[in-house]
Amino acid sequence: MLSVCLAITAAVPAALLAQGEAAMVPAYLQRYKLPEPVLRPTHRAGDFDSDMVDCPWVVRYEGQWLMHYTGFDGVKYRIGLATSDDLVHWERQRMILDAGADGAWDYGSAGGSSLIQYDGWWYLFYCGFPETGYEVGPGKTGLARARTPRGPFRRLQADPVLLPGPPDAWDGGGVYKAVVYERDGAFTMLYNAKDTAAPWREQTGAASSADLLHWRKYEGNPVLPAGPEGTWDSLFASDPQLVLINGLWHLFYYGFNGQHACDGVATSTDGSWLHWQKSPVNPILTPGRPGSYDAVHAHKPFVLEHEGVFYHFYCGVGEERTICLATSQPR
Numbered sequence: 001m002l003s004v005c006l007a008i009t010a011a012v013p014a015a016l017l018a019q020g021e022a023a024m025v026p027a028y029l030q031r032y033k034l035p036e037p038v039l040r041p042t043h044r045a046g047d048f049d050s051d052m053v054d055c056p057w058v059v060r061y062e063g064q065w066l067m068h069y070t071g072f073d074g075v076k077y078r079i080g081l082a083t084s085d086d087l088v089h090w091e092r093q094r095m096i097l098d099a100g101a102d103g104a105w106d107y108g109s110a111g112g113s114s115l116i117q118y119d120g121w122w123y124l125f126y127c128g129f130p131e132t133g134y135e136v137g138p139g140k141t142g143l144a145r146a147r148t149p150r151g152p153f154r155r156l157q158a159d160p161v162l163l164p165g166p167p168d169a170w171d172g173g174g175v176y177k178a179v180v181y182e183r184d185g186a187f188t189m190l191y192n193a194k195d196t197a198a199p200w201r202e203q204t205g206a207a208s209s210a211d212l213l214h215w216r217k218y219e220g221n222p223v224l225p226a227g228p229e230g231t232w233d234s235l236f237a238s239d240p241q242l243v244l245i246n247g248l249w250h251l252f253y254y255g256f257n258g259q260h261a262c263d264g265v266a267t268s269t270d271g272s273w274l275h276w277q278k279s280p281v282n283p284i285l286t287p288g289r290p291g292s293y294d295a296v297h298a299h300k301p302f303v304l305e306h307e308g309v310f311y312h313f314y315c316g317v318g319e320e321r322t323i324c325l326a327t328s329q330p331r
Contacts, residue, residue, distance in 0.1 A: 033288065137174040
């Protein structure tokens with residue numbers, strides 16, 4: 001049904017060539033796609049992930065790789081767990097966070113999760129929606145925790161921890177994926193959110209906290225704005241993830257121009273997590289050939305390094321929405 005797609009982004013992207021850029025993609029940003037997705041929807045009635053899988057987040061725990069992912073059954077998002085011994089072959093396990101109870105702010109869906117380990121707990125931030133369906137908003141940010149990343153996770157409080165801004169704000173239309181990092185006893189959240197324009201723009205902002213529950217948004221938001229008209233990320237600069245590589249902070253994210261979503265990267269030299277420079281070699285991961293498993297979108301990155309190889313998990317959209325993998329070296 002889906003054709004094999006072994007791709008490399010090792011040459012200058014066509015858009016950059018058109019601009020006369022001479023930049024080349026460094027080895028750690030090269031991307032070789034695996035021939036098939038690593039996780040697919042089950043297509044079994046009654047499964048929480050029967051229709052789609054999305055939003056990978058991977059951690060190492062007790063000698064095994066764990067992936068949190070979002071499943072969709074055509075009605076609600078929920079968060080599931082898959083496991084692997086080699087980062088390539090994944091086995092679906094179970095749901096670890098359900099949508100909220102009837103009448104709750106996240107009754108419609110709970111998805112788009114990220115993890116942080118702190119003070120003996122694993123904290124899970126997620127995006128909740130009030131109504132059933134595909135992202136029927138406005139989205140808000142919730143928080144749950146468990147003693148291990150295997151879950152199940154329990155909500156810390158009934159209310160969300162981050163809300164959209166006022167209607168005229170850059171994040172007035174809803175907040176989406178939130179990722180949190182701790183440094184020197186303080187926490188920084190990076191999150192993407194949309195405005196209320198048509199078409200809307202999704203951009204990435206920052207917030208700070210001392211306790212993971214109460215957050216103050218950065219006055220200079222958004223810290224990673226969408227690009228100018230005509231660029232690959234002209235509408236969205238979304239789903240941030242931080243990785244420290246050779247002493248330099250990298251922010252992986254996806255961009256959308258109204259037709260296709262791709263993954264890119266920005267870097268920060270001041271270490272603040274607030275000031276970012278988009279890479280001249282963006283996008284670093286693009287959709288595949290027509291008919292391939294990611295022919296429409298290749299987006300929502302999660303990047304990690306293991307034994308000298310960078311593993312770039314992402315959501316591929318072709319005939320179905322799946323979780324896919326590209327590596328910095330051929331496999």
